[in-house]
Amino acid sequence: MITSFRACALSALALVTALSHGPATAQQKPAPISESEVRAHIAVLASDDFEGRAPGTSGEMKTIDYLAKTWDSYGLVSGTNDPANPWFQPVPLVERKPYAQSFSAMRGTRPLKIDSDALILTGRNATDAVSGAPVFVGHGVGADGKLNADVRGRIVIMLSAEPKFEGAAKLPTRREREKLLAEAGAAAVLLTAPKGAPWASVRTALAGGSMRLASDDVSTTISGLIRPDAANALIKPAGMSLATATKRAGEPDFVPVDLPVTLELAASTQVRSFASHNVIGKIPGAKPGSGAVVLLGHWDHFGICRSEEAEDRICNGAVDNASGMAVLLTVAERLARAAAQGAQLDRDVYFMGTTAEERGLLGAYHFADNPVVPLDQIVVALNIDTVAIAPKGAPVALVGRGESGLDEIVDQIAIAGGRTVDTDTEANAFIRRQDGWALGAKGVKSIMAGGSFSDMALLQAFLTSVYHQPDDELTDKTELGGAADDANLHIDLVRHFADEAKYNPATTGD
DSSP: OGGGOOHHHHHHHHHHHHHOOSOOOTTSOOOOOOHHHHHHHHHHHTSGGGTTOOTTSHHHHHHHHHHHHHHHHHTOEEOSOOTTSSSEEEEEEEEEEEEEEEEEEEETTEEOOOOTTSEEEEESSSEEEEEEOEEEOTTSBOTTSSBOSOOTTOEEEEOOSOOOOTTOOOOOOHHHHHHHHHHTTOSEEEEEOOTTOOHHHHHHHHHTOEEEEGGGOOOOSEEEEEOHHHHHHHHGGGTOOHHHHHHHHTSTTOOOEEOSOEEEEEEEEEEEEEEEEEEEEEEOOSSTTSOEEEEEEEOOOOEEOSOTTSSOOEEOOIIIIIHHHHHHHHHHHHHHHHHHTTOOOSSEEEEEEESOSTTTSHHHHHHHHSOSSOGGGEEEEEEOOOOTTSOTTOOBEEETTTTSSOHHHHHHHHHHTTOOBOOSSGGGGGGGGSTHHHHHTTTOOEEEEESTTSOHHHHHHHHTTTTTSTTOOOOTTOOOHHHHHHHHHHHHHHHHHTOTTTOOGGGSOO
């Protein structure tokens, strides 16, 4: 794959090389990364030629080829430690796309009136069918994190919202709750759609299918999403509304409710198994065995995400996350050039583009289960995602503030670099939605630092407009000042954490 590098990539590399200047020594910082350098990489990765970078498509092949070839040209070496798969770590995935479905709901001998498009069903196999009386399980677990009902053979209706029980320890995620139900023998799980989510957009997103790691392909015979009004129609015969049931589900003494209706569910599903890839490069350190710093960001997006009738069919993902990958590429260039000119860092520095983040952090989870460097040797993981939002000079926020024990170090480095610091914890609302979570769950100190998460109003403006839409494209209005700032911040972070004299993880508290 690496030998099929494209002409557009060569043009971008030429531009980056022309913009980079000045020798680096062990005493000098690399020359600052410019907005133009960041833009050059985004222009390639978010181009229509890369078809939205969906895993398992020709867009993936172009993307991972570009990343590997670019890192190779900068002087990085393969970080996979696998001669059979240099640069690329295979990530076995299973994809399921809903093809056709049918359902009916009866209360005794009377049918319940539910719109034909109020459920979206996906089967585990090519064709599946399930019938029976459903049970409403609230969040599916109690405050102890364990299942709250005997669900064997049952159709389960569960809230998609994360459980919040007062005083409870960390509770299972939605995916973890679905797995618990499947392992307990549930026949089907119907999740209530998130409150306020536009149903048409939800249907469009789910039509693109779901993905799971082949090693974690645990599911019920049928899974699906149910519109709130349809969920309310199923719950109402039990003498309560969905709103009342949701409120009760948050109470410590909640008991699952058997619903006096009968459901018939059937689904036809396109099932595909394939290997996608994480892309991993490395700048070797001067002191082997001293540990490693890992920078990561996801390269994937949603590919060709609209029907043939649409004027713009491609979800290009310029901000999310071609911008993050541009930062990884420019930081790698600066540090590799500095190392070649005598400023080699003590520790190995890994650069990783992960796959299928948009489908549930799958590439990051696979790496966490199959690391190319022992996890206890990773002194810090720095995740970079959605950076082309904030303007130049934006304060630095942390996703994961208070979780890693590294806040003070990161704040001091940011301030020394001329940035201000946002010390609140608003950005922690995204902690489970980014790749660093997969490594943090395994005990790796993991943070995401940057300007995009310091202004929630600005971030929400992106999330409620072009996010995951074809309009997330590179334009003259794309804000790259903050992205360049964050790239330079990450050079400083790596130079600190990869220096044994500056950072000793054994003396840093959790």
